[in-house]
Amino acid sequence: MSKRHEIRLSGSGGQGMITAGVILAEAAGVYDGQNVVQSQSYGPEARGGASKAEVIISDQEIHFTKATAIDILLAMTQEAWDKYSHDLKSDGVAVVDSFYVKEVDRPGVHKLPLAQMARQEVGIEMVANIIALGAIAGITKVVTRESLEKAVMSRIPKGTEDKNRQALEIGFRLAAGV
Template structure:
């Protein structure tokens, strides 16, 4: 039996502006992978000149093996919640990368890869708390990419958000997750040549 030399490693960049909970999203992803899914993970966070309103990003690597270099060069997954963040990291995308955007905040023009869009900020406003847009996006990302398991993400969210808001944040995660599943289903139908309601 030949030994598997291919390491399964997923490199992720989450980008947006300060105040969107970008770093928290990265932390939840990394913790979900290590504590929930028993994988290796690293998190590198970077802020722009001002934290609130300035550009920030979280770089997460999830792997089956020890990670020796924690910085992401070519993201397998890019989650963009601001146009400036998208513009900064879009050149690093490869044709087989996965791009996820907040469709009201990012126009992924000339993206090198396939992209998926969700109105996460609008959905959070409809839930009565704009600050949960990052958790909705996390649910969407989990459904589309399966970078972490839904169970691990929900357990980590419950540990990571302010006391008393656990239920509402898990509801937000599930809204994003369901939207992601519907998006995938819609694409499958289109690929199979069936007509049906198309989620935008």
């Protein structure tokens, strides 16, 4: 990988987009040894409404800190898709939650049952963000599975390891089916 990857994880406040961004950045930066910059939108919109976290991954030094031409987009809600998909590159990868995102205005979008699988298989919708990370890593290989698992384990509350490991597994399984 010798390019700059701009990844945007978007959803609504409370869906764990910032946590997912931090985990992805840690996986890429600390465990995969890439350069990373992670940022997010804060504020009223982070208390419900659309929320986003961005991660830039590169094997080169990262100067400009913002994502403006998105290579990989995750949208967990319709509002997030509507608000944050405008600067997705034409060859960019989009992963959306098939339950919450109904209308997408471009072809090739991966509609995956992220929230549904979280509810049905893990029993809590909260881990949908981890399923999404697994799916993104599986589809794009932007981070290694090993590093992602390490990062997930280092950033989640104690006692939730099994559920999160299961979520990650589901994510990679969904990616394999793409």
